[in-house]
Amino acid sequence: MKFINYLESITGIGIYPLCALIIFFTVFIMAAFMVTRTDKKTIEEQKNIPFD
Amino acid sequence: MSAQIERFEYDNKIVKQFAYATAFWGLVGMAAGLLAALQLVWPGLNFDLPQTSFGRVRPIHTNAVIFAFVGNGIFMGAYYALQRLCKARMWSDMLSKIHFWGWQLIIVAAAITLALGMTTGKEYAELEWPIDIAITLVWVVFGINMFGTIIKRRERHLYVAIWFFIATWVTVAMLHIVNSFEYPVSFFKSYSWYAGVQDALVQWWYGHNAVAFFLTTPYLGLMYYFIPKAANRPVYSYRLSIIHFWALIFLYIWAGPHHLLYTALPDWAQSLGTVFSVMLIAPSWGGMINGLLTLRGAWDKVREDVVLKFLVVAVTAYGMATFEGPMLSLKNVNAIGHYTDWIVAHVHVGALGWNGFLTFGVLYWLIPRMWRTELYSKKWANWHFWIGTLGILLYVIPMYWAGFRHYEMMSEFTPEGPLRYAFVDMLDGMKNFYMLRSLGGALYLIGAVLMVVNLVKTIKKGNFQANEPAEATALAKVEAAHGKEHWHRWIEKRPVQMLIFSLVAVAIGGIMEMVPTFLVKENIPTIPSVKPYTALELQGRDIYIREGCYTCHSQMIRPFRSEVYRYGEYSKAGEFIYDRPFQWGSKRTGPDLARIGGKYNNSWHFNHMAEPSETEIKSIMPSYKWLLTTPVDTSLMASKILAMKAMGVPYPQGYELEAVADMRKQAQTIYDDLKVLDDEGKLYRGDNGESLLNRDTEIIALIAYLQRIGTDIKVKEPEITQAK
DSSP states (O other), X not given: OOHHHXXXXXXXXXXXXXXXXXXXXXXXXXXXXXXXXXXXXXXXXHHTGGGO | OOOOEEEEEEEOXXXXXXXXXXXXXXXXXXXXXXXXXXXXXXXXXXXTOGGGSHHHHHHHXXXXXXXXXXXXXXXXXXXXXXXXXXXXXXXXXXXXXXXXXXXXXXXXXXXXXXXXXXXXXXXXXXXXXXXXXXHHHHHHHHHHHHHXXXXXXXXXXOOHHHHHHHHHHHHHHHHHHHHTOEEEEXXXXXXXXXXXXXHHHHHHHHHHHHIIIIIIHHHHHHHHHHHHHHHTSOOSOHHHHHHHHHHHHHHHTTOGGGGGTTSSSOHHXXXXXXXXXXXXXXXXXXXXXXXXXXXXXXXXXXHHOHHHHHHHHHHHHHHHHHHHHHHHHSHHHXXXXXXSHHHHHHHHIIIIIIIIHHHHHHHHXXXXXXXXXXXXXXXXXXXXXXXXXXXXXXXXXXXXXXHHHHHHHHHOXXXXXXXXXXXHHHHHHHHHHHHHHHHHHHHHXXXXXXXXXXXXXXXXXXXXXXXXXXXXXXXXXXXXXXXXXXXXXXXXXXXXXXXXXXXXXXXXXXXXXXXXXXXXXXXXXOOTTOOOOXXXXXXXXXXXXXXXXXXXXXXXXXXXXXXXXXXXXXXXXXXXXXXXXXXXXXBOSSOOOTTOTTTSOHHHHHHHHHOHHHHOTTOOOOOOTHHHHSBOOOXXXXXXXXXXXXXXXXXXXXXHHHHHHHHHHHHHHHHHHHHXXXXXXXXXXXXXXXXXXXXXXXXXXXXXXXXXXXXXXXXXXXXXXXXX
């Protein structure tokens, strides 16, 4: 039996994964946004901390 | 103004102490594991003693490996890396010392109390309340020391490894405190603050995240420091490591309910656990790939450098375990793996591969450096690597096989209708797998012994540097006239902000899952016929917990045709409202006991406990002979009832005063029933043929409890239609 059958049989299932996904992706996109905004020099500096 | 160079010394002594403790407790924990594994093949190795029986050895093994071996490994690596990454000595030598000795004392106390049967009966959180408090205090000491060091650092940026250490600290503190709420009855006995389904949810929220934040995040911190150091090149992608960190700590905390699929936990909570578990594969593999790609262009080094060999296999094992985890969270896969040896295989890929090999790699890297010498024998280290790898394979492959076999045998019906196999048939089929597993474990232990000998010889020829001189530029003060003042200030405060952000990230998941389970009444439906345990049954239940019966027996029948047919009506959430702690278990080395009440008569239980092979020749259960002669301790009876009442169990008014009398009365009925058979010589007797039947012994209380389990709701016998 496919996994979806179990999910479909649960009342009100839709809302929980939806909430979870929204919260996660908000955090994820914020983190990704921050990371891409950080300039290369800072990243290089931080990357090399163990070797300084 | 030129920056001032400051001279200081790194504290290597504390790293050395934690390294010694890691090696020592590693051997102890692995030896306990090997003993437990052998006991499943040769039950005689339980030695008929309470302290050495499987139900007590298994928690000693898990606690020793997790909190003593890996715990000391975390502190060893973190104390070494943190000082270098912050360019500062640990904040306080005294706190380092208190942390070290406090932690060792806790480990010794844990080993003694667990052997004596003082346990809360909650997996991986078995230690009783005074030790829980000691853990909290020592953890706070570690936190102060760590944050003190971070605050006085000479490096402006916090390297990603430190983020992982901070998240570890704050989350473990939260998990430990929330899960350890218990009501003390005496100095070494308490009852869980939560009951039944709620207890199960809190426990697995804790249990799963202990794996996440004790066995994973601190070791990821070590990975991000020691792999670049050993390979002598920076981490593959620092940007990826940042996303790895936030995604991982955010997702992990939600995944706990995947340990409770198909149980009486509300369905929505189970689904939530599944969804987040599946998403977890993304950050986990992101981290693994980041670790492995750090070695891009340096794979030739892996051939020669034994440290890198260990680290590469560790990260690969992490990848395997974190692929398997999300797969096992799918309900249809979980239906196969849960309660079987598949889970044992899964956790050992993580424990032996990820934690064990990473620790070995770090030890092989650290010791020669701190003793300013070369490793005594690279050849031995290579032998260790291959013996260890072979050990892991010999351990996990038979266990995977055993897991599938367990599931198939337990769910197979004959064309005529009935189940094809009895539980013992399956158990009998496990023997060879268990033997191979023991061999794998033994090889792994031999490898670890070889490492310890190698390291001792390295230490002997080396020259230890307790205080390693270093110098660094003092962190410039933020100047008021500086245009980017705000940004700088934000950076200065970052460790504290990191702590707060981490706490928020990990608290969201826990709150979203637990609040509805605790507050919404429909989530825990009550059943009118479910009544509190009698005094005698409560005593019996405490004995059940003390002997660690939950390490082999579940009390949770899933709603599968095969399980309902084998064990009886599937378990309902409302049946467990008086269970503190819940005893659902996580592994079926023995059959489920959720409907054991009334299944056998009292004498069967009496004989079974005295000598399991008398009632079932193929049983591998240890003998519990001491229950036949140990008198029930009634001194805490009133306190126990009062504790239960304080937590809302509806005992009649003044029941605490009548509890002992009530206990004797119920014991008398069981005694009378057994007496008839004893007189006929059908009851287990002592070596000289003397009767061992005594109304006031623990066996009577345990029988009372076993006969009660699952009887509150009427069991409907399944209709058996035999096709002729």
